[in-house]
Amino acid sequence: MLWGWGVMNSTALKEAQAVGYPREKMYGAWWAGAEPDVKDVGAGAKGYNAVAMQHGAEPNAPFIKEILNKVHGKGQGTGPREEVGSVLYVRGAMSAMLSIEAVRAAQERFGKGQVMTGTQVRWGLENLNLTQAKLDALGFKGVMRPISTSCQDHMGSAWARIHTWDGSKWQFTSDWYQADEQILKPMVRAAADKYAAEKKIQRRTPQDCQS
Known part of the structure; x- marks a missing residue:
């Protein structure tokens, strides 16, 4: 299960504990991987994983x-x-x-x-x-x-790690992973082009970057 909304994270973990869903199968995006997301659940959140983007x-x-x-x-x-x-x-x-x-x-x-x-x-x-x-x-x-x-x-930089809640604190449980830019860059460019067109924003050119 991939989870990504930090505000609701403790509720999701409490529900998982109540129904016996294994927390080690739950993964959160970086905004769902800080102490406020798990401290209210404590040992009940043990095994929950989250992406740590350049920090933890x-x-x-x-x-x-x-x-x-x-x-x-x-x-x-x-x-x-x-x-x-x-x-x-x-x-x-x-x-x-x-x-x-x-x-x-x-x-x-x-x-x-x-x-x-x-x-x-x-x-x-x-x-x-x-x-x-x-x-x-x-x-x-x-x-x-x-x-x-x-x-x-x-x-x-496009690197991240996984850290896991051990019941009382976060522990890194993976080495660094690098995002696949061949997949991501076309998606980012498409979204940026769409936004620029909607907002009538002129994209900066390489010449603009020389200032």
Whole structure:
């Protein structure tokens, strides 16, 4: 069973437990694979699987240890200490890191120390080059794979893992899987073309990406 609506996830798991449906046969998309989806069910959700796209529960990641030490260790945390390293916490930390690195990339091109415009930050987001060495230096070793974006490829990576709820926490239970771009790209392009036509949006050209 493939499940993908996070808001209803705990209800689905409770119903599965009630009727004896094996949770190990249930798989959720990434928005149905965080602690709020399973914590109310607890041990009853044991075996439930979900896709983890470039993140998961990461209590041992270097940047998590640093936050616990330098922020919560000094009594300066603004949220519950026990949530540090959870799926949603890591997702937020990754989003913040990508935003900061985009500004840093933009400043390298348009002027160090200057306040960037929205257009300049967009350039930074479209020109990220987070190598493994860079991720390691940022404290994200093991959390995500390298990402390289461009004007024509905003995603930059098409890898995911499966993590499984063991009754009290998430555990990774697979290696990295890569999406089949030969199948996905034509579907994405068709949907994008349809949306652009409906909204009368002009597609950016390779020349537009050179700015």
